[in-house]
Amino acid sequence: MSMRTRIKICGLTREEDVQAVVASGADAIGFVFYPKSPRYVTPERAAELIRTVPPFITTVGLFVNATPEEVAAVVRIAPVSLIQLHGDETINEAAAIAAAANRQFLKVFRVKPDTAPDELLEYEQANRAASPLFTRLLLDTYVDAYGGAGKGFDWSLIPKDLAPRVVLSGGLSVHNATDAVVGVRPYAVDISSGVEAAKGIKDARKIADFVAAVRAGDTTIEREHIHETSVSRQGLPTS
Ligand SMILES: O=C(O)c1ccccc1NCC(=O)[C@H](O)[C@H](O)COP(=O)(O)O
DSSP: OOOOOEEEEEOOOOHHHHHHHHHHTOSEEEEEOOTTSTTBOOHHHHHHHHTTSOTTOEEEEEESSOOHHHHHHHHHHSOOSEEEEOSSOOHHHHHHHHHHHTOOEEEEEEEOTTOOHHHHHHHHHHHHHHOTTEEEEEEEEOOTTOSOSOOOOOGGGSOTTTGGGEEEESSOOTTTHHHHHHHHOOSEEEESGGGEEETTEEOHHHHHHHHHHHHHHHHHHHHHHHHHHHHHHHTSOOO
16 A cells, blocks of 8 residues: 655745645645735635646635635635635534535644544544535644644644544644654645745745655655565465
């Protein structure tokens, strides 16, 4: 089995940064449609940036507490592949927003120090039950500004069986990406602050280094898997 952790780089505002993400081999590019964010882009600007993204790279529109009508209006102008609901939307509100936008969605759970692992499992199951458009649970650290704060949380709260359905974010960087991939084994990782020169301004070197650190984690997992397979083969009785 070959493991490849998907990588999303969030909060793009400039064409050169979009090209740096594409060149890095990352899988997804996020645009922040939350007006209070320093990384906010207008739908019109995002539409221009999306036109520079080659095929087979996913574009994601991030919203915080927007209405179904607002989200639908944005995606009509900026045709993102899927949406990320990063606010206090209830499970049913998130389902209604996704239906109005006609997009699959990532729902964010903002983890607090007292979050229980079971809460994460139950939240993911409830989202799946509420909408066929729900695709992955994105875990980020609880902060008043909602996200993009470069702050991490305790990964040991993530149940092992949930990890393959999780997008891990919050305070990731080149320094902890390999450990995150090997330790948590999430479906994907998502980063903003850790690859920036300033808020909304990405650093091509940091993006490339982050992607390399994630791939180093993938390689470690692959090697562990090959080792485990060969050990278990040796343990098989020969006929
Ligand atoms: O980026 C923002 O300014 C932002 C504002 C409000 C909600 C979410 C926001 N960003 C979310 C992300 O960029 C990522 O999904 C994630 O939180 C990673 O952030 P970081 O810790 O900065 O890597």
